[in-house]
Amino acid sequence: MAITFTGSTAVVTGAGAGIGAVVAARLAARGADLLLVARRGDRLTALADRLQTEHEITASTVAADLATSEGRQHVLDTVRERDLRVGTLVNNAGFGTYGDVVDTDPDRLEQMIALNVGALTTLTRGMLPHLLAVGSGAVVNVASTAALQPVPHMAAYGASKAFVLSLTEALSVELRGSGVHAIALCPGSTRTEFFDVVGSEEPVVGRFQTADQVVDTLFRALDRRRPPSMVVSGTANRLLGAATRVLPRRAVLAATARAMAG
Structure with a gap:
């Protein structure tokens, strides 16, 4: 059975730009109402206003720092207080750091893990009862x-x-x-603000994709009768991903180290 997006709300984190903003637009085009989440409320408001006008859906926003427990709880409280019928959750918020572990700022490292791991897990657990009550939707983890x-x-x-x-x-x-x-969406190097936050394009491997190309991959997977649990965006990335499963672990690690060292 195809996933139904109309008649329910999609919660999208990291919706202010890049993949999150494109996913939000695609969901709105398919009739989903939206709850857009990011740290910067000004971007969210502009996006929500535009998508409401273009697609005649309801789009609301929450400005929250999901790296904090207070920010995550604020999102969950908003869903409960507004009695939203959440059918889809897109955990897109996250960032990366480049450099050896010993050289990484400890506070930055903690923030990254709190956002990439903690927020995603907390929101998934908190939203699942809502999604299961709707009974047709998806948890998309980037x-x-x-x-x-x-x-x-x-x-x-x-x-x-x-x-x-x-x-x-x-x-x-x-x-x-x-x-x-x-479904876990696995993009490679993508033209978003990711590398601006990282502070370097040294870790770029392969050709850049656009956010639209990555989201095309996601929705092709979601439109399948049985969506896969994981999808890799980009033919070259899929081939490299397949190689990591068959080559010796030591060889994969050595090749990855060379690629990341530029």
């Missing part, structure tokens, strides 16, 4: 091709995305028969 193998010089980031992938694949089994699907 992982990365960095989840497919250890990533020297982005070790903690890659590990955080490996957590996202593992959690999502296990969740997809737990949700069988419920009408709710869990």
